[in-house]
Amino acid sequence: MTAQLIDGKAFAEGLRNRVSVLAAQFEQKAGRKAGLAVVLVGEDPASQVYVRSKGKATIAAHMASFEHKLPDTATEEELLALIDRLNRDPAVDGILVQLPLPAHLDEQKVISTISPDKDVDGFHIINAGRLAVGQEGFVPCTPLGCLMLLKDRLGDLAGLDAVVIGRSNIVGKPMAQLLTQESCTVTVAHSRTKDLPGVVRRADIVVAAVGRPEMVKADWIKPGAIVIDVGINRVPGAEEGKTRLVGDVDFAGAKEVAGAITPVPGGVGPMTIAVLLRNALVAAYRNEGLPLAMGAL
Ligand code: GUN
Numbered sequence: 001m002t003a004q005l006i007d008g009k010a011f012a013e014g015l016r017n018r019v020s021v022l023a024a025q026f027e028q029k030a031g032r033k034a035g036l037a038v039v040l041v042g043e044d045p046a047s048q049v050y051v052r053s054k055g056k057a058t059i060a061a062h063m064a065s066f067e068h069k070l071p072d073t074a075t076e077e078e079l080l081a082l083i084d085r086l087n088r089d090p091a092v093d094g095i096l097v098q099l100p101l102p103a104h105l106d107e108q109k110v111i112s113t114i115s116p117d118k119d120v121d122g123f124h125i126i127n128a129g130r131l132a133v134g135q136e137g138f139v140p141c142t143p144l145g146c147l148m149l150l151k152d153r154l155g156d157l158a159g160l161d162a163v164v165i166g167r168s169n170i171v172g173k174p175m176a177q178l179l180t181q182e183s184c185t186v187t188v189a190h191s192r193t194k195d196l197p198g199v200v201r202r203a204d205i206v207v208a209a210v211g212r213p214e215m216v217k218a219d220w221i222k223p224g225a226i227v228i229d230v231g232i233n234r235v236p237g238a239e240e241g242k243t244r245l246v247g248d249v250d251f252a253g254a255k256e257v258a259g260a261i262t263p264v265p266g267g268v269g270p271m272t273i274a275v276l277l278r279n280a281l282v283a284a285y286r287n288e289g290l291p292l293a294m295g296a297l
Contacts, residue, residue, distance in 0.1 A: 003258040006149055006228075012270035015148070016061055018297060019277045023062035026284055033064040034284030036094045036120065036277075037086045041079060042072030042102045051098055054273055061277045063284075066092060072102045079105060080113050087115040093287050094120035094280035117286065120279040122174065131177050138279050143175035145271025146207055146228045147182070153226060153260055154205075158183035163200050165189045165216065165248070166209035171230055175207050196220070208248035218253025227254055227261040230268050 027033050036058045040051045051067065058065035068082055086092045095118045101107050116126035122138035130137030150157060162184040166172035172188060179186045189199050200206055200220040208216050209230035221227060231248030247264035255261050262268055278297050285292035
């Protein structure tokens, strides 16, 4: 192995600790805890696990957690009424509606009902626009977490060639915008890209967010490049009936070529909740008009 391992788990733990300290200070100053509301519609088992861990992490970070569960028969009207109440509740600084929603609910409409200043997921079109023009807003948690890992490793990213594989609204597009803001030369690659291996080979930074197990091969990686693997794919394991998690990058091969690489699990994954807590705390400070030294987070 030549690559250094980027320990997202340890970095996320550090971030959560910093958030926790600042959340305790927030309580002292504001006379209340910073509050994060999480809305879950339906019984999707993976979503239930995510929501439970978000609630636990929120409480561990010295913030108030408000969980709202609606049955999968909930109407759009009921869901929008709940969001409206949370928008107006001064104890709630951040609102997250767990996705995916049941098929009869229009995700875009639901997200657009969340107040942009409580949209800690950064999915509201206003926050997407703020990111696009470089205004302060909320940035989606996973790409912001990837950027933190990159800056921790590399410091200044200016002038580096970066390839983002995947163009989703949640990861690929905001990731490309963050890297552009850092003065990288950014290519957004996707399923229709011609000569994807050739495009990836030019990159000093590779962010893989396509959701295809081990698609990015070792011989696509420029020696010494930094590889951030956002993929979390469950594939059949070595033993019958068992599964294992793999990323979008062939880790075993790529770690022999890259300068540094995130493992799966333990790389980008733990960053998402840590950044969510960070965004919720930032929302709380903003909502109370209290100053927060952004360098602290
Ligand atoms: N479902 C899977 N990941 C996420 C996330 O980051 N935010 C929301 N709202 N739903 C998700």
